[in-house]
Amino acid sequence: MTAVATPPVAPTTPAARIEVPKPLTREQVRFFIEEGFLVAPGMIKPEELEELKADTCKLARGGYPCENLKPLPADTSDEEVLRTILCIHQPHFISPVMLKYVNHPVMCGALSQITAAHLPHWDGSVKCMQSMLFVKPPGFQGQAWHQDEIYIPTRDRSLVGAWIAMDDATIENGCLWVVPRSHKTGMLFDQRPHNNPDEFDFAGESYGFNESDERPVEVKAGTVVFFNGYLLHRSRKNRSNVFRRVLVNHYMNAWSRLPWFMPANDGKTPMPSPAILDVRNVVPVAGIDPYAYKGYETPAKNVWLRSCKANQKETPAAADHQKSAPNKEPDKK
Numbered sequence: 001m002t003a004v005a006t007p008p009v010a011p012t013t014p015a016a017r018i019e020v021p022k023p024l025t026r027e028q029v030r031f032f033i034e035e036g037f038l039v040a041p042g043m044i045k046p047e048e049l050e051e052l053k054a055d056t057c058k059l060a061r062g063g064y065p066c067e068n069l070k071p072l073p074a075d076t077s078d079e080e081v082l083r084t085i086l087c088i089h090q091p092h093f094i095s096p097v098m099l100k101y102v103n104h105p106v107m108c109g110a111l112s113q114i115t116a117a118h119l120p121h122w123d124g125s126v127k128c129m130q131s132m133l134f135v136k137p138p139g140f141q142g143q144a145w146h147q148d149e150i151y152i153p154t155r156d157r158s159l160v161g162a163w164i165a166m167d168d169a170t171i172e173n174g175c176l177w178v179v180p181r182s183h184k185t186g187m188l189f190d191q192r193p194h195n196n197p198d199e200f201d202f203a204g205e206s207y208g209f210n211e212s213d214e215r216p217v218e219v220k221a222g223t224v225v226f227f228n229g230y231l232l233h234r235s236r237k238n239r240s241n242v243f244r245r246v247l248v249n250h251y252m253n254a255w256s257r258l259p260w261f262m263p264a265n266d267g268k269t270p271m272p273s274p275a276i277l278d279v280r281n282v283v284p285v286a287g288i289d290p291y292a293y294k295g296y297e298t299p300a301k302n303v304w305l306r307s308c309k310a311n312q313k314e315t316p317a318a319a320d321h322q323k324s325a326p327n328k329e330p331d332k333k
């Protein structure tokens with residue numbers, strides 16, 4: 001008789017539960033479901049913003065040892081350093097401060113109310129798979145129209161960006177623009193090159209929709225803007241003389257698998273179906289992680305720099321930013 005390997009079985013004991021507050025009203029949750037975004041002023045306190053800004057300087061100066069951000073001479077000013085950076089991808093991989101803001105309890109409480117609120121049986125469980133720290137100095141480019149699920153696919157349309165304004169975000173310094181309700185049909189629009197490198201970074205542009213309903217989302221520092229992964233949005237060039245710093249983290253329903261990256265094809269092992277892929281480089285932030293029995297991938301001790309016309313020369317390492325690979329630069333922008 002041939003021995004049959006016992007398949008791994010999910011443990012019967014439930015995963016640890018992360019308790020979070022419920023800061024949003026029923027009307028705010030309804031607004032998010034209907035409009036695809038929600039503006040939550042004052043969610044991050046002034047002293048927390050100072051902590052985030054100080055850590056942005058520490059990261060940019062190479063204060064956390066990693067391959068892509070080397071320590072800089074002490075006589076280089078913070079201003080000089082920040083003026084070369086559009087965005088640092090996955091800062092929470094190396095900075096405990098950024099990880100703290102991935103887990104911000106009130107923000108994660110809001111996420112536990114909205115992330116998959118379009119699904120009738122959802123229990124409020126949420127996990128994070130990405131952080132992006134935008135510095136966006138004066139003269140730096142924005143990002144053309146896109147839907148975040150083009151880059152980070154969930155299985156249940158539950159991707160949410162939580163966009164933490166560290167500075168006032170205005171039309172002049174390149175705030176977010178959204179097409180309200182554009183998430184509703186579930187259509188993912190095709191992308192093409194935008195041929196406008198003065199205005200936008202090198203990521204593609206979604207097209208084929210009516211953009212006449214777009215509206216700017218101007219907000220005060222400390223506001224969190226939540227937006228659904230199917231919502232069409234963009235940001236324009238910073239035409240002011242001030243920075244527009246933002247930490248944007250991406251979250252999803254913890255019950256959905258995350259088919260983000262195909263494993264490298266070695267030509268020998270059969271490639272898995274995308275239907276069963278599940279990237280485990282994630283941080284549970286609310287409720288339970290039903291897949292905790294699989295364990296977690298250890299994040300690379302590195303970050304990736306995003307490039308645009310304004311910093312192409314200063315950060316040549318950023319040229320690789322569009323390539324995607326497990327535990328490497330995400331396929332997002």
Ligand SMILES: O=C(O)CCC(=O)C(=O)O
Binds near residue numbers: 246
């Ligand atoms: O803030 C920006 O400039 C762009 C952010 C964005 O589009 C995103 O996080 O998906």
